Amino acid sequence: MQMKVMRVIAVFMAVMCGIASANLLTNPGFETGDTSSWDAGGWYIGSGGDAQSGSYGLAYYVPPSTGGDSWFVAYQLAPVTEGLTYDASCWMRYAGTANNSEQFLEIQWLNGLGEIMWGNGVGSTPVSGPQEYTFYELDDLVAPAGAVQASVRAVVHTTGVTTDNAWHTFDNFSFQQAIPEPSTMALIGIAVGVLGLTRRRK
Ligand SMILES: [Ca+2]
Incomplete structure (x- = not known):
């Protein structure tokens, strides 16, 4: 039973981390070569030194x-x-x-x-x-x-x-x-551990 709980927790944490690390922006580095997904009237897409990485950056x-x-x-x-x-x-x-x-x-x-x-x-x-x-x-x-x-x-x-x-x-x-603070993650871990012990006693 405890193994099962631990497995559920492992999956839960993996999903949490996956969600936390996802950039919510589209075309964040302008590598489409245009300002698509941005509202950027008057701005332009530069290349060369205008890019921090890749080929393009946003410029005014x-x-x-x-x-x-x-x-x-x-x-x-x-x-x-x-x-x-x-x-x-x-x-x-x-x-x-x-x-x-x-x-x-x-x-x-x-x-x-x-x-x-x-x-x-x-x-x-x-x-x-x-x-x-x-x-x-x-x-x-x-x-x-x-x-x-x-x-x-x-x-x-x-x-x-x-x-x-x-x-x-x-x-x-x-x-x-x-990304949740390590202390938050530890609290989740403790809660799950207690849950596992409680279940085992029953
Ligand atoms: Ca770029």
């Missing part, structure tokens, strides 16, 4: 004399369940010259009406000057009550009128349900 060009406090966003929606925990990440690179522009990874939540639940979102540290591809992550994001989708967003923002040329590129986005 900010020319000189772009107005201050302008926002350029590419996003994809992913299904979520309120109360569950998610992890998001991507790679970001800033090419060209420091240009009064910055880029960051942002997560916003949408309710059942498809409206952004402003005030609940979170953004990564902004990249505000030239740098090579660097990994950014937002961990342990809990979907708020009423959320049914997450908007996973590449954001470019001008902090003032731009003076030069900048290219903001993104690649390899990930948005997934968080």
Whole structure:
């Protein structure tokens, strides 16, 4: 009997880990060679150095004399369940010259009406000057009550009128349900062990 229970648990844990590691995004690295599955008007697909890996990356060009406090966003929606925990990440690179522009990874939540639940979102540290591809992550994001989708967003923002040329590129986005903490997994294991012992006594 205990062997059977242990086997059930092993399968359960394998399924949990499988679910946890699945990226909920489609075309996360733009290797289709286009922005399919993303809403990315005004953005383009770059190659060469615009890719962190593979052949392509997502890019936005900010020319000189772009107005201050302008926002350029590419996003994809992913299904979520309120109360569950998610992890998001991507790679970001800033090419060209420091240009009064910055880029960051942002997560916003949408309710059942498809409206952004402003005030609940979170953004990564902004990249505000030239740098090579660097990994950014937002961990342990809990979907708020009423959320049914997450908007996973590449954001470019001008902090003032731009003076030069900048290219903001993104690649390899990930948005997934968080892997349960080891302590949670241990508690499940103990619960199952107790269940097995109890059954055996009967
Ligand atoms: Ca890529």
